[in-house]
Amino acid sequence: MTAFDCVVRGGTVVTASDSVRCDVGIRDGVVAALGRDLAPGAREVDARGLLVLPGGVDTHAHIEEPPRAPLRNADSFGTASASALAGGTTAVVCFARQPRGGTLAGHVAAYHELARASRLDYALHLILTDPRPEVLEGELPALVAAGHRSLKIFLTYEGARVGDAEALRVLAAARRLGALVCVHAEHHEMIEFYRDALLAAGLTAPKYHAWVKPMVVERECTHRVIAMAEALDTPIQVFHVSGAESAEEVARARARGLKVWAETCPQYLVLTADDMDRPGFEGAKFIFSPAARTAPDQEALWAAIRAGVINNISSDHAPSRYEGPDGKKAFGEDAPFTVVPNGLPGLATRLPILFSEGVSKGRIDLQTFVAVACTNPAKLFGIHPRKGTIAVGADADIAVWDPDKRVRISNALLHHGSDYTPYEGMEVTGWPVTTLVRGAVACHEGEILAPPGGGRFLAPGPYPLIAPRGVFPGPFNPVDGVPA
Ligand code: URP
Ligand code: ZN
Ligand code: ZN
Numbered sequence: 001m002t003a004f005d006c007v008v009r010g011g012t013v014v015t016a017s018d019s020v021r022c023d024v025g026i027r028d029g030v031v032a033a034l035g036r037d038l039a040p041g042a043r044e045v046d047a048r049g050l051l052v053l054p055g056g057v058d059t060h061a062h063i064e065e066p067p068r069a070p071l072r073n074a075d076s077f078g079t080a081s082a083s084a085l086a087g088g089t090t091a092v093v094c095f096a097r098q099p100r101g102g103t104l105a106g107h108v109a110a111y112h113e114l115a116r117a118s119r120l121d122y123a124l125h126l127i128l129t130d131p132r133p134e135v136l137e138g139e140l141p142a143l144v145a146a147g148h149r150s151l152k153i154f155l156t157y158e159g160a161r162v163g164d165a166e167a168l169r170v171l172a173a174a175r176r177l178g179a180l181v182c183v184h185a186e187h188h189e190m191i192e193f194y195r196d197a198l199l200a201a202g203l204t205a206p207k208y209h210a211w212v213k214p215m216v217v218e219r220e221c222t223h224r225v226i227a228m229a230e231a232l233d234t235p236i237q238v239f240h241v242s243g244a245e246s247a248e249e250v251a252r253a254r255a256r257g258l259k260v261w262a263e264t265c266p267q268y269l270v271l272t273a274d275d276m277d278r279p280g281f282e283g284a285k286f287i288f289s290p291a292a293r294t295a296p297d298q299e300a301l302w303a304a305i306r307a308g309v310i311n312n313i314s315s316d317h318a319p320s321r322y323e324g325p326d327g328k329k330a331f332g333e334d335a336p337f338t339v340v341p342n343g344l345p346g347l348a349t350r351l352p353i354l355f356s357e358g359v360s361k362g363r364i365d366l367q368t369f370v371a372v373a374c375t376n377p378a379k380l381f382g383i384h385p386r387k388g389t390i391a392v393g394a395d396a397d398i399a400v401w402d403p404d405k406r407v408r409i410s411n412a413l414l415h416h417g418s419d420y421t422p423y424e425g426m427e428v429t430g431w432p433v434t435t436l437v438r439g440a441v442a443c444h445e446g447e448i449l450a451p452p453g454g455g456r457f458l459a460p461g462p463y464p465l466i467a468p469r470g471v472f473p474g475p476f477n478p479v480d481g482v483p484a
Pocket of ligand 2: 240290
């Protein structure tokens, strides 16, 4: 009998704190030993000359989340999880959305059924679109206790958004129950005002998506939601920070000691508003929200990543097809930007773009790369150290990575359900060779080997990182109605 089920041999193991030349011995799906010259495994993965990274943890992926008809999310759990594996990601946090006026619990149960087809482990954010008292007090406590410790609110998007009063109620409920609130922060009425004015002026092409939501729309809302979180002493994560001004709001909050975390996404690091001005209707491929900004915004985001102000890089994978009746062209090529579905596919390209633009180009070091792509997201959502690092006892979720491999990104490599990638033709340096999920080879040289159905629900219990600080701005605790 061999000592290990699998040994990843001869590589450089990289964590958020160290890079060490050693083998990884795996038994029963977990890392059992780290060391030189480990005994043979029943399976050997040759990592000589390669990096051995924790599998990526992508905490913002819209998978099989139904948009309004006739639109359709281009992925199933089968295709989305294949795509994640192809890009070295081994765990996702995706979204179960409460239909407005409907129950949350029923939808969460139905979503878990869909997720049974996942090839990798997943946790859930619960999107609250209608936080009525019977939902917050009747349904939410049991859902949080069952391991749904992230609540998501939209402050824009008709049909999904909540107003400030509702947002405050969600923040209060999260504080009481021990959950984190994640926020899509854009000022809804400002966007509507701009939209009406643009349409009245006949400015409808895809490039006007950038005009409808300038940075101030996001900056104001980021500031406002941070203030609401501070008032109720509730930890939050601001989703998809797109540029300098929002990052500054987050930096100020953190300097005041608030538990405010922030993510950005590769699209904000490599795309700009000019991409929406491509010929014909091509710009529609780059319509997502918040909108892509400018080159100086990109530099500000890199600086915020280096400073630890932005400490999570997710994909915000929200794929539509480009062609066909249910995607970007659903309403024709002359349709105004206002009806084009928002979002882009990004699960597979998140790590390669971040590695290439970050590590290969010298903007961040390897430890920062692992921190923002694997370890920090796992910590923030309560699934660390099981996920997001390589350590004895952790799940053997691993991306064996060739740091020198040059790849020209093409849609055919990505395994997702969309018919395009916004990064078609982009050359990256650094690509996963082998992805392991709980010790099993799930993808090798681009071939998906993990069957659908192997993924498990990750159900975090209470964890200290997201505990409130116990500090209110005044002498009264308005959540519990007692002196602070
Ligand atoms: O454009 C985007 N990001 N679509 C997905 C939904 C969201 O706003 O996160
Ligand atoms: Zn969003
Ligand atoms: Zn999103």
